[in-house]
Amino acid sequence: MKRKLSLMLVLMLIITIFVSACSKDSSTTDGSHSKGGSGDEKTLIFGRGADSIQLDPSKVTDGESIYVTNQIYDTLVRYEEESTEVRPALAEEWNVSDDGLTWTFKLREDVKFHDGNDFTAEDVVYNFERWASSSEFIYYGYMFGATDDNLKGIIENVEATDDYEVQITLSEPNAPFIYTLAMPPFGIASPKAVEEYGDDYFKNPVGTGPFIFEEWVPDDTITLVKNDDYFGEVAKIDKVIFRTIPDNGARFMELQSGTIDMMNGLNPQDIETAEADNNLEIIRRPSMNVSYLAMNTDHDGPLSEKLVRQAINHAVDKSELMTLFEGIGKEAKNPIPPSLWGYNDDIESYDYDPEKAKALLAEAGYADGFDVKLHIFSNPRDYMPQPKVTAQAIQEMLKEVNINVEIIESDWDSHLEAVENGKHDMAFLGWTGDNGDPDNFLYVLLDKDNAKKGSAGNIAFYKSDELHDLLKEAQIEMDQDKRTELYLKAQEIIHEDAPWLPIAHTTPPLAAHKKIKNYQPHPTGSEPFNLLDIEE
Incomplete structure (x- = not known):
């Protein structure tokens, strides 16, 4: 009997310990996500609709990758918290020569990479030389005019003039240059790590930023931990986990249940539900984006005809499309958003007129219509929260003018690969501005320099010499009033040639638990998380 009683006591003790352990484990799905019984570790779980493509920021253009790399890397200068004005980062100060060609940067002397190596001027030189070594460094080509024949673009020379001083010489003035350097793709990577990991560096990133890469489980999670030695403001949270949850509704349910702390890609119809929830709040990102349907002008056939493209508009x-955006979208008529200087509000949007569309198709020789494929992404984007429903609506509208649309739906990574290589007839895509300059929209997305298969920013493959000349002139003109005049004219040309159907500019909503404090969404679409906090 005594032995039986002892066994019962042991079993009860084991059960008590097990229940207690389970209780501690379950606490990691909400609250401050404490770990190891310490009770004070703060983990932010951020839910999103798609995984990153890779974590080398210099090789990507997608927001999901940049959202993560923005935590890991620093740039020479960074944007202010609520605007695209720049302030010091890895560079403490800088100056430019009177002719606009020579930029000198004085660097911080107290910075270390996550692998323990000191940050010096030679590391800046290494990164610029790496970016100029191949066309795979997409953003370098977009922003600095690099081509297969001139991989350096306008960057003539980068030299370490001291251990902590770098001089960058341009071949021509570039008005947005200092703002461009704050863009996440120009985060400075550890040369030692790049050499050590080689082709696998994209999944082993090493920077100087407020968070250190820990683990990547593809299509599931990316985990980052706080950099206690960060030269800037050390993060208030200990860990960030980016969770991929493709369905907007499922992601929102997880937010409601407390298994994630914050999310983007909110369904418009869930905004009201979130606002009525005492535990949640809606945070709106300032609008600096555009969603669009690009028509591949490089394909033989109807879409190479301007009249056909005008007819589609x-x-x-x-x-009617804006009803699908349910209050977060406004109709777009230009490639740049109205929040940006240089926006041409005098342009009149193509009016909805199916009869005029039919007349234009007949004039172009397509009175009986034609068949066309529309490539779309399955994952929701801030600039297009419901891509499939939007595509189906356009499909029905074009059917009314005898254009038969087949919708080709792919995951985000596959979609980008297809459209950047020109495999589409028509395609959905969008853009969130990187530096607050019209050049970042018009030159990147519509200039002939960026209509290169394999890395196309201009997925309409639209090539206008007249537009190109205006955009290049605007890049070297340092007077903003004169630049504005050039961009006004550029938008008139684009509107007439109609390589796009501009769709919407959105004010993207994010939803978060009210315990998330001091979070300030940036107009460029992502921001470091070192300033936010979690309070119970």
């Missing part, structure tokens, strides 16, 4: 009822 007349055949789509954007006011």
